[in-house]
Amino acid sequence: MNTFERLESNVRSYCRNLPTVFTSARNAHLEDKQGRRYIDFLAGAGTLNYGHNNPLLKTDLLDYLAQDGIVHGLDMATAAKQRFLETLEQVVLRPRGLSYKVQFTGPTGTNAVEAALKLARRVTGRQNVVAFTNAFHGMSLGSVAATGNRYYRKASGVALSNVSFMPYDGYHGPETDTITLFEQLLDDTGSGLDHPAAVLVETIQGEGGINVANVAWLRRLAALCRRHDILLIVDDIQMGCGRTGAFFSFEEAGITPDLVTLSKSLSGYGLPLSVVLIRPELDQWRPGEHSGTFRGNNLAFVTGTSALHHYWRDGQFAQETQRKGQRLRSRLQEIAALWEDAPAQVRGRGMVQAMDCGSGERAQAVCRAAFERGLVIETSGARDHVVKCLPPLTIADEHLEAALDILQQSVEATALVLSPC
The missing domain is CATH 3.40.640.10 (Type I PLP-dependent aspartate aminotransferase-like (Major domain))
Structure with missing residues (x-):
């Protein structure tokens, strides 16, 4: 990352929380220079609804x-x-x-x-x-x-x-x-x-x-x-x-x-x-x-x-998005309950779902832990207190589940060390 620190403006933001050099991407996956693969729950902040390098x-x-x-x-x-x-x-x-x-x-x-x-x-x-x-x-x-x-x-x-x-x-x-x-x-x-x-x-x-x-x-x-x-x-x-x-x-x-x-x-x-x-x-x-x-x-x-x-020539894609969104929400509700002392609030619609963790410290800790485990995800909200799930709409079911497994592991890991606000 030295090149970016030396030459790019201080205004850069995403790369600070995702400190690796990405080289390739396909649908819901990114790969970095070390050959490590990540599941993408950021999707270009909503720019990649159809995934990276959609072959069609x-x-x-x-x-x-x-x-x-x-x-x-x-x-x-x-x-x-x-x-x-x-x-x-x-x-x-x-x-x-x-x-x-x-x-x-x-x-x-x-x-x-x-x-x-x-x-x-x-x-x-x-x-x-x-x-x-x-x-x-x-x-x-x-x-x-x-x-x-x-x-x-x-x-x-x-x-x-x-x-x-x-x-x-x-x-x-x-x-x-x-x-x-x-x-x-x-x-x-x-x-x-x-x-x-x-x-x-x-x-x-x-x-x-x-x-x-x-x-x-x-x-x-x-x-x-x-x-x-x-x-x-x-x-x-x-x-x-x-x-x-x-x-x-x-x-x-x-x-x-x-x-x-x-x-x-x-x-x-x-x-x-x-x-x-x-x-x-x-x-x-x-x-x-x-x-x-x-x-x-x-x-x-x-x-x-x-x-x-x-x-978009028929309603099938919209129906699939709703189906995946319901699964995403259901899993997030289970994950949010892992904070037994102060469960996170889940909200969203379709394939934009989120957990309000109550504090920026908790939400940012979850996102850091997720990145270490191979999931790219970001926070939102005025206090960065919300973990936002924004995967490509084309994500395969097995990759959606794998990403949510990582998110669950990340919440479990942070819940052990962070007390509620």
Whole structure:
């Protein structure tokens, strides 16, 4: 690791907790320079829903490269982009009764969030946006302004404005109705809450600690936005593309956002690709008004089309994800009970599940012990107190069980040495 310590910026993070040099990967496995294999319960922070080097997607990608297909095309019309748009419409949007225009933004999720916020402010003529406690939307200035974590906000170095924070579902416990509180503030001209252009929400807060919004809460939030002429933006960057079972994480709630941000697993192969889905009447951009050099990643269009074609033409993949998610949750509940003095709380949906260990010390100790035993897994939450399970959706059953066995061993080992907080 000396090369990285000597030459790479101090800002690096994942490699500090995973101190080895990885060389190859396939589906749910990573291998390092020493030939040691690891099961991946991180999956590129949700970027690798279809696993590492998925052979179905790789074949299409290599064929495209072998034919000298366009790699970089700004926002020019290309055959690869055309196939992606048509497949997205036919496989995802039309079967769900959704009508959206597609804006290709810069390469990462924060670019999509920035574009969505910018468009919402342009369309409504208002500046303020409502985000939620423990939200995470990205690291660029507009996105981090809507991010709750103080550590990330402080690093911006400037005042972060034009965002008001509301309590997320369950933030004050089950007895507090946070939607009613939100509406009271909207209705009260003395509340100090400026009429928002948009509400920006994650249906499940990934980096915030796997906080799951109740379906009824999401429906009430959508209705509130309609009543008050506020655009609803769903950030589906980490939880979309099948992570919760359905393609979009908001499908279970039966809501239709005005804007949707997608990235991470949208390309299917770990290649950069980010979009904003825009309700057609809101697509009020002028040509070139929001631009970016790398918004035409044609390799990502190829693999993204391949992923949609292979996994989303019917409901089988979603059903498999739900089945594996139920097994993951069941095992986690058994593992959480190993802390007899203070059992961890298990929460999540589909193939994103987590254990709230109550303290960062316990959660980080579990992740360290897991890495030593061959499992790559990370913490989340404002205090790094949650162990987050984010395996590839394509993980084989035997590898899922093996990973959970390692996690159980890691909890047993840490429970012996760490007292509860």
